Amino acid sequence: MTYSNELVDKIYNYKSLSDRTKIHRLLEMDATQYTNCGKDSTKKEIELVRKNSKYIYKTIKKIDNSLGSMFLKHLD
Numbered sequence: 183m184t185y186s187n188e189l190v191d192k193i194y195n196y197k198s199l200s201d202r203t204k205i206h207r208l209l210e211m212d213a214t215q216y217t218n219c220g221k222d223s224t225k226k227e228i229e230l231v232r233k234n235s236k237y238i239y240k241t242i243k244k245i246d247n248s249l250g251s252m253f254l255k256h257l258d
Contacts (some may be wrong), residue, residue, distance in 0.1 A: 194241050
């Protein structure tokens with residue numbers, strides 16, 4: 183799964199998905215990003231993944247405030 187802010191927003195705005203499913207898909211997207219980082223990843227690429235994660239966690243916070251807050255707290 184590739185990352186884009188538009189895809190995150192699209193998942194968030196789905197009416198047919200439960201909140202649990204939305205969070206699951208967003209976390210899957212986040213995990214895929216980190217999995218694709220390796221030893222050969224540049225510092226800029228790693229910073230971009232962290233920035234993307236922060237956006238994902240803020241979106242999760244809109245769905246479940248306590249869970250999103252926990253993820254944001256542990257990101258920093």
